[in-house]
Amino acid sequence: MLEYHSLVSGEWVKGSEGVINVIDPSCGKVFATVSKLGRGQVAEAIERAHQGFKEWSRTPALERSRALLKCAVKVRERSEEIGKLLAQEQGKSFVDARKEVLGAADCLEYYGYLAVNILGEVPPPNALNLRSIAIRQPVGVVFAVAAWNYPVSLISWKVAPALAAGCTVVVKPSRETPLSTIEFIRACVDSGLPENVLHVINGDNEVISEEVFVNPRVRLIALTGSTDTGKKFIEASARNVKRLILELGGHSPFIVFADADFDKAVKDGVKRAFRNAGQICNSVNRIFVEESIKDAFIKSFVEQTQKLRLGGAFDEPPPDLGPMVNEAGVRRMEEFVEDAVKKGAQVLCGGKRPTEQRLQQGFYFEPTVLVNVSPDMKIMQEEPFGPLVAIDSFKTVEEAVEKANSVRYGLVAYLYTRDMGRAFQVAEALEWGSVAVNNINPDSLFAPYPGWKESGIGLELGHYGLEEYLEWKHIKLEVM
Template identity: 45%
Template structure:
């Protein structure tokens, strides 16, 4: 771990990291106690006094250097991510590039934090609004994007002058460690970025209870997010929450079926279905469901399951056996209620995969709203197909969820593209696009999928406060 510019090799215990493809231990990191967590907060608080006063161009130059080193170590970052959470090297390389893009974007955008001058209501007053960094930021990141989630939180925070204490997921702290080695190589001043690992409840409680921490950014489950909301009340800590999702994927009768199939495979099965924006409910118009299903099954059957380090692997393991068991539970429940397994539907039997947490890419047909998979997030490589008859019906079904992160639909009707986009109750809508996220756009949900944005200039605003300054200039 990394606190105040120094590496911490001992804590109150250790976190063991295993490769989910083989079960082998790939590394350990120290597990910190409350005193060390508070030490990181204090270091960030002290560093804020000088970091926040640096000219924006100087902070920008540090981030440019980070991006440069990340490009040099791109393959190292991809490999360690694959080793600790299983994602295929192809997926991880894409994620690392996205992480670099966030650093590069905020190196540029951090120089463009503009205030306002407002016409006064009196001749002898001048009124302005200053935008200033909020202060020390706590960031808690997930295991499924161990590299890009860190840079998506840290880069905008330090670009505007905040300092940060980061806790990565216990399943993927090695990627975070390598990123912090890069921060150190880029000579970011001591205390500006701090890396901790420890019991999740203790870390979040310590961050929320500290009057020095002004904001907490969290990506994870809705259940934990609600606890953080409650825990933030005593100190009124500002929160950004990216929580669970249950994304609908709608294919209308006039859609380009081949595009819809290819896009679904690309979006649903990357990271073995373990993304908060991946497609959980596939709604296909009844007039094209047979053609769509046949083409989808053909594509999914070609996906190669295996160790993420194998360059031929397209779908790696789930992060642990809990993920496998949940996928099994959802498939078994659906089948017991009348659904049919069109492809997959079980753990692979290849001997070389026996020690890993693998589940075959799966397509289910004949799914309905009584089945668990239609209303619970699977977080696994299972695509359930549900038929519909009308636009009004499918929009109502798509919106019938407490979640509101991402939604997708496919159509060649320009009027429908606008109409349905406006009606879907989600923070992100992809029209004929299953991969709409990149560094320049806002990412975030509504309803129980959380609030606040990451990415784009919108994500930078989350780390700023607005201060009114009214100056009386005469008698």
């Protein structure tokens, strides 16, 4: 049984409020505990971060850059051990888990280089004896919340730009997958960061929130989470006008025109629908296929889905998809399927827990394909966040766009066609922050990752992500 605590100013702090049990979703057994901090301990961590901000914000950009590059090196050195913890607590294959950790190291490196490129402006004067200088300064203490589906990757999207900007960070790991986040932060701290720059706090969400949202030291809150959680953050942060970066839910449409590369569209659709057991904000949940190829597409899609192999994180060969993170996720899938079937949908494959003996102890759910779907079904309106996809059809471009835009979300959409004129036409009409055309890799370290509508506010990735952690200041001088 592994035992973990919180990391404050480079020291491990045991919480005073009991423990969080960390469960291996492949077998349903507790394999680690994390002690929970009380509210006073949370306040102390924030105060330490505030003290650290006084120095870190004045640290020359070149030194911050070098510090982040050292963090990246240390994370790469420990990628295997962090990856093993990530695989065990989240359920994804070890291959995918280690890849995630290495991607987080890339993120640290990228923002390390960007740290020396924070630029201001010299606006034109409005009088002969006056001069204006516009500079950018770090916001202050950042509270960053890790998501359980990609707990290392997504926290790096917050920690790296915040540190590059000169902010200090208090990280709250997910209760489901805290260990890999803790070890990622430990690696960064061990690389030589000053002691009050980066902290990890664990505990009950309510206890931590009670302190974070009223504490004036916390100036910005960065979250990857559900839309409902994001709305609670907006409401709570309004009392003290805290800045927010929220990457929230998605319900991605996947549009396939008749002229698309058929085999690629099917292969990519299956992969993006079921990777990480569908537990991805940009997972494909709704597929819209042009009417003339609908039957052939459904047949091929189901055939490939039925070949997918379920398994544990360390199975050999690596499985195509692992378990869901907890029992609640499995029950959610059952509810979505039951709702769809009750309203007339047909289950072509999956739709239930697996019957194989080797999978009985974990939180597994078969990859599921639904057809004969209608707009009133939950699967067509709400994000299932699991291995469940519905296939529908369209006759015109306008119908495809209308169906894709019919939900409250707007994170990522996918589009397959060989007609580049139509690709631009549809991409511009889609109410989604990212549109991937003929590929299923919508995010890039070098480009913004915005959420439209109820999928978020603020930006992550690219230089845009760094700018979220900076504030403008106008300095006006009388020079004559």
